[in-house]
Amino acid sequence: MSVSAHRRVLPQAPARRGWCPGLSRPMPTGDGLLARVHPPLGILTVPQARAVAEGARRFGNGHLDLTARANLQIRGVSEATRAPLARMLEAAGLGDTRADGGPQRLTLTSPLAGHDPAETLDVPTLARAIEAAGLAVPGLPAKMLVVVEGRPEAERPDGDAYVSPRASGGIAIAIAAGQGFHDVATCTEGETPAVVVALLEAFVRTGRRRMRDLPPDAFGAVADAVRLAMQTRVPSPGREGMSDAVSPRAVPFSPPAGTRWLAPGMAVLTADAPFGRCTANALDDLADLASRLGTDEIRLSPARGFVLLLKNPSAADLTALAENFIVAPDDPRRSVAACTGAPACASGSTSTLADAALLAQAFGSLAAAGRSAHVSGCAKGCAKPGPADLTLIGRAGLYGTVIGGAPGDEPAMHLPIDAVLERLGRAKTIGLAAAFAPDRAMTDIGRNGSPA
Structure with missing residues (x-):
């Protein structure tokens, strides 16, 4: 059963706020x-x-x-x-872009956009054109996000619409659909902004907040609306129609922590912020390093880090950042998501950042095996709305435990952090499900013949 199939909102879950904060409206x-x-x-x-x-x-x-x-x-x-x-x-050129409640930034691009040799389209130019065109669409939900990716075989982060090149030629426009994606149209690079606008306008008319929330019978209606708009707005409307959901692709959207060569004469230095948080002084230190190494750009990563494109980074440069940032790809903190939690967040009842640090120390072997964890201060799941192998949901000073699910799912049990860490030690031998959801583990053993 998929996560979405059994998901429900927890009782007394904190109410979601009515807007996304900007500078003019914090x-x-x-x-x-x-x-x-x-x-x-x-x-x-x-x-x-x-x-x-x-x-x-x-x-x-x-x-x-x-x-x-x-x-x-x-x-x-x-x-x-x-x-x-x-x-x-x-x-400084960082002010809000709109005052109508719509998204302050409509697009998301890879931190390597414009420099990755695997790209087959001009991502920065296309993203800017979509941003400009999107400003003219009224009624867009604040969380609307269009992912613009130039590599044919890159993974897709959480978003609403996806713009990417087809291996066979042309630009594919797809929308999020449950656990997968549905193709809506194929067009040329020059036609893409107009097609995206048609998609956004069609979606606004549904009254929904996120494209993944559309009921199955609405996808065809949205695709038909896009097709009709394309007939009048673009000279060569090609349409793929609705397709089966496709699986996420293999190439990471964001580079891992550390350094690697991107192309001859250009390296990538990635410094992730532990649990997505850093200080103003740490950002100043990063700016000083960027300036000293001759780059004027500091790129933000959806993996909650910073990316510098450099000619010749050294081990000393990584060492200089290691005090404040994660600079090793195998650091277990990269496998643990956490929100701010109490006392900084009014919705939290647990010290999520401190507890996440403790969890990461005990999570090393599981992280090395590709497992993920999420320490959420409440059921909203701000740090990671989607599922993790182990999700901890703060409530009344304890953590609800969810295996293979998200913060809005029903916990198997509620534990203090010390008990979580003790069970995590056992999980290395008996598995996460047996340690944190024994009833489910017994069911899985009966069905599969092995522990989860």
């Missing part, structure tokens, strides 16, 4: 106001990075979150400091 939380910065294409110049760091120190509490959409969040802003923070970052 969101209240446990440590003050949360102001989100949306760098164009997920790229900061070195001066912009320094402006964000200075803004976090002067007008916030000095802490920054990196989001799964390659944005930054400044924490601890107050009513007195929100306006000067917004003015400062607007002057």
Whole structure:
């Protein structure tokens, strides 16, 4: 059974807030106001990075979150400091792009966009064109996201619509559908912005908030609306129609922590923020390193990290970042997602960051085997809305345990963190399901003949 098939909302789950925070409209939380910065294409110049760091120190509490959409969040802003923070970052070219409640940034691109030799289309130019065209579409939900990918065989992160090249030629437009994707249209690169606008307009008319929430019978109607719009807007409308859901692809969307060569004369240095959090001083140090190594771009990664494209990084450069960032691809913290939790988040009742650090220390062998974990302060699952091999959901100071599910699923049991760590030690021998969901494990053994 898929996660979506048995998913339900937990009783007393925290209410979702009614907007996505920006600079002009920050969101209240446990440590003050949360102001989100949306760098164009997920790229900061070195001066912009320094402006964000200075803004976090002067007008916030000095802490920054990196989001799964390659944005930054400044924490601890107050009513007195929100306006000067917004003015400062607007002057740096990082102001909000719209005031109608729609997405401040519509597209998500790989941190390597424009430089990866495997790309077969001009991702930055196409993403900018889609951003500009999307501003003219009223009524877009704030969380709407169009993933623009230039590599034919790249994985797809969580999103609503997907733009990618077909191996056989042309640009494929697909939408999220449950656990997979449905193709809507094929067009040329030049036609793509108009086709995406037609798709967005058709989706707005459904009244839904996310494309994956569309009922099965609505996909055909959306595709038909796109096809009709294409007949009038683009000269050569090709249409693939609705296809079966396709599996995620193999090439990672974001580069792993550490360094690797991208092409002759160009290397990638990736520094992930532990559990998606860093300080203003750490961002300043990164900006200093980027400047010293001759690059003016700091790219944000959906893996909650920073990416630098360099000519010749050294081991010393990684060492300089290791105090504040994850710089090894096998660091178990990369396999553990965590939100801010208590006391910084008003919805949390557990110290998720501290508990996630403890969990990561005990998760090494499981992480090496490809397992994932998520420590969520509440049922909203802000750090990772989707499933993980082990999900812990904070509630009344304890953690509900979910195996192979998401924060909105029903826990098998509720445990203090010490008991979680003790069972995690046993899980290395008997399996996660037997340690945290014994009833399910017995069912799986009866069905499959082996422990989960």
